[in-house]
Amino acid sequence: MRCPGLTAFLIAASVMASATTLLPAPGAAQSLRDVLPFGRTHRIAKLLQTVVNISTHKIPAAQTDPGAAKGEARRIEAFSSGFIIDPSGLIVTNRHVVERALDVTVTLSDGTALPAKVRGTGRTIDIALLEITPPRPLPTVTWGDSDKVRVGDQVLAVGNPLGIGESVSAGIVSAKNRDVMETPFDDYIQTDAAINHGNSGGPLFDTRGEVIGVNTAIYTPTEQSGSVGLGLAIPGNDARAAVDQLRRLGRLRQGWLGLRAQDVTPNIADAFGLPVSYGAIVIAVDPDGPGARAGLQVGDVIVRFGKQAPKDARALTRIVAAAIGDTAPMVVWRDRKEQTMMVTVGEWPEEQQSPGDTAGKLVTAVHTDLPDLGLQTAPITDEARTKYKLAEKQTGVVITGVTPASVADQVGLAAGDVILRVQQTPVATSAEMLAQFNDVRAAQRQHVVLLVQDHKGLRWIPLYVGAK
Numbered sequence: 001m002r003c004p005g006l007t008a009f010l011i012a013a014s015v016m017a018s019a020t021t022l023l024p025a026p027g028a029a030q031s032l033r034d035v036l037p038f039g040r041t042h043r044i045a046k047l048l049q050t051v052v053n054i055s056t057h058k059i060p061a062a063q064t065d066p067g068a069a070k071g072e073a074r075r076i077e078a079f080s081s082g083f084i085i086d087p088s089g090l091i092v093t094n095r096h097v098v099e100r101a102l103d104v105t106v107t108l109s110d111g112t113a114l115p116a117k118v119r120g121t122g123r124t125i126d127i128a129l130l131e132i133t134p135p136r137p138l139p140t141v142t143w144g145d146s147d148k149v150r151v152g153d154q155v156l157a158v159g160n161p162l163g164i165g166e167s168v169s170a171g172i173v174s175a176k177n178r179d180v181m182e183t184p185f186d187d188y189i190q191t192d193a194a195i196n197h198g199n200s201g202g203p204l205f206d207t208r209g210e211v212i213g214v215n216t217a218i219y220t221p222t223e224q225s226g227s228v229g230l231g232l233a234i235p236g237n238d239a240r241a242a243v244d245q246l247r248r249l250g251r252l253r254q255g256w257l258g259l260r261a262q263d264v265t266p267n268i269a270d271a272f273g274l275p276v277s278y279g280a281i282v283i284a285v286d287p288d289g290p291g292a293r294a295g296l297q298v299g300d301v302i303v304r305f306g307k308q309a310p311k312d313a314r315a316l317t318r319i320v321a322a323a324i325g326d327t328a329p330m331v332v333w334r335d336r337k338e339q340t341m342m343v344t345v346g347e348w349p350e351e352q353q354s355p356g357d358t359a360g361k362l363v364t365a366v367h368t369d370l371p372d373l374g375l376q377t378a379p380i381t382d383e384a385r386t387k388y389k390l391a392e393k394q395t396g397v398v399i400t401g402v403t404p405a406s407v408a409d410q411v412g413l414a415a416g417d418v419i420l421r422v423q424q425t426p427v428a429t430s431a432e433m434l435a436q437f438n439d440v441r442a443a444q445r446q447h448v449v450l451l452v453q454d455h456k457g458l459r460w461i462p463l464y465v466g467a468k
Contacts, residue, residue: 044156044168047209049109050141051202052158054080054093054116054130056101066330075102081159081202082106083211085243087137089114091130092243093201094216095121098128106132109166118384120246124183124254124321124348126216127239128201129246141203144210146235149189157193157215157231159202169194171229178232182216183256185318188232189213195231204233212236241322255324256348257296258289260458263312264301267462271423271440271447272301273336279303280313283451285460294330294343298451299424303338304331320345334424370437373465374406375399377419377430388416396420396453397433411461413452420458421451441465 036142057075064194082093091106098104104116112135119129126206153173161167171193178188178211191204195215204213245252269277280302285292302316306328310316327344370376377397384398396418402408419427422436440448448463 016056032152043209046139047141047151047156047158047205048166048168049139050084050200051109051158052082052084052091053107053166054082054091054097054201055105055107055163056080056098057103058100059102079160079163079198080200081198081215083158083201083203084138084140085143086405087140089132089134089138090119090247091116091132092214092239093128093130094214095126095128097201098130103264104130106130107368108134108138109172115458119234120250120252120269122154122242122246122252124185124252125242125256125464127214127236127246129241129243142210143240144206144208144212144236145443146189146212147239149176149206149212151175154207155191155193155212156205157191157199157202157233158205159194159195159199159215161194161196171231174230179314180232185238185321187318188216188233189235191231191233192229193231194229204236208238211239214239224412253324253325254321254348255345256289257291257320257343257345258286259291259296261302261313261316262460265462267447268301268449268460271449271462272333273443273445273446274301274303274333276303277344278309278332278465279309280316281449281460282458290343290346294341296332296343297334297424298332298426299334299421302330303333304329321348347382370408370434371403373408373463374403375408375413377433379429390416390418393416394453395428397427397430407464411463413461413463414454414455418453419450420453437465 056078058077058078062134080097082091084090085092098118098121104118105113106116107113113135116130116132119131121128151173155171155173157169157171159167171191173189174192175190178190179186180188189204189212195205195218199215201322202215203211204215206212213236215231215233217232219228219230219232242252260283262283264274264277264279264281266277268274268281281301282296282298282302285296285298305319306323306326307317308319309321311321323344323345324347327342329340330343331338331340376399378384378400380394380396381396384390385392385394388398390398399413399415399417399419401415402413419433420428422433423440425436427433427436437448446464446466450461450463452459452461
């Protein structure tokens with residue numbers, strides 16, 4: 001996970017001292033040990049009994065490369081955290097904790113070390129379920145409701161930072177619904193409670209002593225590797241749903257529509273005449289997926305699924321994920337009006353393929369300039385395929401030039417990008433593209449939306465055209 005100037009490292013709940021000073025309200029307890037409802041004394045001590053240390057032996061990924069030098073692989077020991085959810089010995093941690101592990105050992109709070117086996121792991125969520133055989137029933141955590149967590153709520157992170165042993169850190173919920181672009185389902189809770197390497201898989205408790213998150217990652221400057229107060233936890237409700245499936249099935253089942261989508265912006269809404277600035281605009285449709293069978297098309301804007309109105313593409317993905325097997329009405333915005341189609345949610349396949357666009361056939365090689373937008377285009381010829389390294393079956397209109405500081409340049413268009421659709425209409429020639437631009441201007445719309453294929457993939461780009 002990366003963002004400008006920062007690198008995110010996968011880790012777990014830390015227990016180092018937090019830089020945040022918690023100021024109790026008048027009459028509130030002066031110590032967080034007195035906040036938790038576990039009797040009059042040793043309240044946090046009760047929580048610690050539900051948290052475990054996890055150690056694994058792994059071979060670094062570089063050494064598993066078939067092309068690497070032969071010889072005995074160097075094993076490394078890694079430390080992390082987890083928590084007990086069943087007295088029989090079921091333990092939750094992160095998937096990345098046990099990936100490529102040669103062995104897994106769980107150490108209880110009393111020092112008892114037991115071998116563990118992996119019951120199941122999530123592919124689209126960083127959760128794993130472990131199982132041990134304890135000599136006696138174990139104390140367990142209580143799940144809280146992460147949907148009720150508010151920014152500013154106090155939280156405790158418990159785990160095994162840097163392998164030094166069980167530790168506790170305190171902080172607050174700094175933000176919710178963080179997207180670090182690891183999966184389509186990202187919805188992290190951000191906290192300033194200290195989280196470091198070795199805390200992966202540990203619990204994030206609220207002041208009721210209930211688990212509202214699984215500490216998973218941190219953002220940190222590239223020259224550092226420790227906590228800077230930007231910790232990320234998987235919401236407890238997401239983790240709990242995943243764990244329930246892993247217990248029953250040994251794997252996760254996620255709902256799937258067979259489409260790729262992006263967020264609707266105000267400019268996109270303006271271009272499509274959409275009365276609201278939310279929803280998910282379809283980039284591509286799997287021809288064999290549930291969406292295609294329901295009649296979904298590239299350029300449709302999904303504004304409602306069932307009884308919910310997804311605010312963006314990620315919200316739609318999360319709604320659909322929980323609706324596997326359901327048949328629900330889906331409302332889309334197409335041709336400046338709403339249409340309703342019934343769709344039956346399928347199961348997310350093990351291997352995803354990127355569906356291509358099906359724009360029309362190429363017929364001419366005439367270049368078209370839009371000087372007021374700083375855009376020069378042409379149909380795709382064999383010469384253009386070679387010059388811009390386009391795929392053999394690439395269709396659309398290729399951009400041959402962009403004027404510096406122009407409208408097209410400001411939105412990131414560049415020579416070699418391919419325009420597949422203007423508004424919701426496929427284009428195969430520059431003339432078809434120009435006709436769509438003229439229609440938008442005739443309707444006195446301020447923006448036109450282009451479906452563009454570039455080196456990063458497909459995306460919808462709103463372009464300011466003014467009104468003539």
